[in-house]
Amino acid sequence: MFRFGEPLYLYLLLVLPFLVAFYLYSNYRRRKKLRQYGDPVLMAHLMPAVSKYRPDVKFWLMWSALAMIIFMLARPQFGSKMETVKRQGVETVVALDISNSMLAQDVTPSRLEKSKKLISRLVETFNNDKVAMIVFAGEAFAQLPITSDYISAKMFLESISPSLIATQGTDIRGAIDLAMKSFTPNEGVGRAIVLITDGENHEGGAVEAAKAAAEKGVRVFVLGVGSPDGSPIPVEGTNEFRRDKDGNVVVTRLNEEMCREIAQAGNGMYVRVDNTNNAEKALNAEINKLAKADVETQVFTEFDEQFQVLAWLALLLLAAELMILNRKNPLFKNVKLFK
Template sequence: MYELDEKGYFYLLLVVPIMTVVFLYLLYWKRKKQREFGDLDLIEKLSPEKSTFKSILKFVVVSLGIICLIIGLVNPKIGTKMETVKREGIDIIFAIDVSKSMLAEDVAPNRLEKSKQLVSQIINQLGNDRIGIIAYSGNAFPVLPITTDYGVAKMFLQTMNPGMISTQGTSIDESINLAATFVNKKDKTNKLLIIISDGEDHSNNAESAALEAKKLGIKIITIGVGTEKGGTIPLKRNGAVESLQRDQNNEVVITKRNTDVLKIIAKTTKGGYVDGNSTKEVLTYVKNALDNIEKTEFESTQMADYQSQFQWFLGFGFFFLFVDVFLLERKTNWVRKMNLFNEKE
C-alpha cells in the first residue's frame, strides 16, 4: 500500500513533454541551418568530434533527473504493516438512486451527478465514521461494504450509473432492506442511512421497510434531488441526446420529485428530510445531524507505519543531473572505436 503526500506537484511533469518538443525542434532547426550553410557531409568532416547521440543522451539524463526530483516533491509513502486502531464514530450508509429518472436534468448537471457530488462533499466533512454505499433502482446492489477508506468510497461512487442494475423502476424499500443487512447486531455502533433520491417509488413498501429499519436502530435521513416541476429524461450516446424517455403510450415521460414519500420515510425513523438542490443546505443539515448522534468506539484495520520514500527519488534526481555535467557532446574515443552507433563512415 502507498499514499502520496503532495499530488499537486505531478502537474510539474508537464515540463518534460514541453522540454521534449523544444529539444526536437532545436535538433530540426540546427539540421535545417546546417543544410543552408553547406553540404552536411562536409560539415560533419569539419566537426568529427560532434556526436548527435551524446546530445540526445544528455537530454534523456536531464529529463530523468527532473522526473525523479518531481516525484521526490510528491513524497510517495509505502505502508509496511497492518494495525488495528480504535476510533469513535458512527456507521453511515449512503443509498443512491440510480434509476433512469435520475438522468433528468432539471438539476444541473443531472440528478444522479448531483447526488454523487452531495455524497462526495458529505464524505469530505466526515471524521472517523465508517461508510458504505448502496445503489438501487428496481432492486438494490451493495457497491461498497462498511469501510473507513474514504478514497476507495469516492472511487466507487464515481462508477455509479443506471446501467449497473438491470431491473428498472424505483423501489426505495429495497435499499432500506439491503442497508439493514449491513447492520451487525453485536456491534453497538449507531447507524445512519442517508437516502439520495428524487422520491419516485413504484413499490409503496418504503414506509414499512423504514419501520423495520427503526427496530434495528437505523435512523434515516432523506435528501431529495430534482424539482416539483420535473423534467424529461434524455437518452444519450457518446454525450449526445438521441431521444427522450417515453412511456408505453409513446408519451414523453416527465419525472417529478416526490418530496412527500421522502419525508414520510425520514419521519418514520425520527430522521429528517433536506432539499438536495442546495449543497450548502445539505452539508449544514447533515453536519448538525451527525453532531447530535452519539459516537461509539469501534476497531478498524488499516495500513500503518507509512515511510517516506522521497529521499530515493531526490537522490536519483541529483545523481542524473550530476552525471549530465560530465557528459560532453563530443564522441567518446573508446565507443567511437567500437562504432556501436555507426558514427564512422
C-alpha cells in the same frame, strides 16, 4: 497499502513539463541560429565531432533522475503491519437510487451525477467514520460494504449507472432493509441512512421500513433530487427521450410528499437537492449531531520506507549522464550508438 509520507513534494512534478518545454524551445533557437551561419548539411561536415543525439540523451537522463529525486523526497512507503484501532466516529449507509428516472436533467448535470458529486463531497467530510454504499432500482444491492476506506468509496462512485441493475423501478423499502443489515454490531454508535432518490416509489412499505429503522435507533435522512415540475428522461447514448407504450414522452417528477413521509417516519430530515450546496451543508450538520462512539477499524500502523530503490535509480541515471560526452569520443568513433 502504499502511500507517500510527504505527498506535498509531488507538486514539484509540475516543474518537469516546463523543463521539457524550455529544452525544446532552446533547441529550436539553437537550430535557428545555426541556419543563419550556413547550410545545415555543410555545417555538419564542418563540425564532425558534434553529436546530434547526445545532448538529447543527456537531457532525458537528467530529467528522469530529477523525477526519481522528487518521488524520493515524497517518501514512498508500503504498509507492513495492520492493527485494529478504536476511533470515535459514526456509521453512515448511503442508499442511492439509480433507476432510469435519475437520468433526468432538471438538476445539473443530471439527478444521478449531482447525487454522485454530493456523495463524494460528503465522504470527504468524514473523519474516523464508517461508510457503506447501496444502489437500488427495482431491487437493491450493496455496492460497497461498510468501511473506513474513503478512497475506495469515491472510486466505486465512478462506476455507478442505471445499467448496474436490470430490474427497473424504485424499491425504497428494499434499500432501507438492506441498509439496516450493513451496519456493524458495535453498540452505542450513531447510525444514519442517507437515502438519495427522486421519490418515485413503485413499491410499498417504504414508510414502514423507515419507521422500523428509527425504532432501532437509526435515523433516515432523505435527499430528494429533481423538480416537482418534472423532466423527460433521456435515453443514454442518444438525443431521444423515453416514451410510454402510447408514444408519449415520459415525464418524471420529484415526489416530495413521499420523501417527507419517509424522513418523518425515520426520525430524520428531508432536504431537496437543487443546483446549490444547501442540501450538503444541511446533511453534514445533522450527521455531525449523531452520537460518536468507538469504531473499530483495520489500519496500517507501520510503514516501510521505499526511497532506497529510487535513490539508486537516480544515482545510476546521473552517472550515465556524466559518462556521456556532448561531443563524439574519437576512441569510440566506430561505435554507432550515437550519431
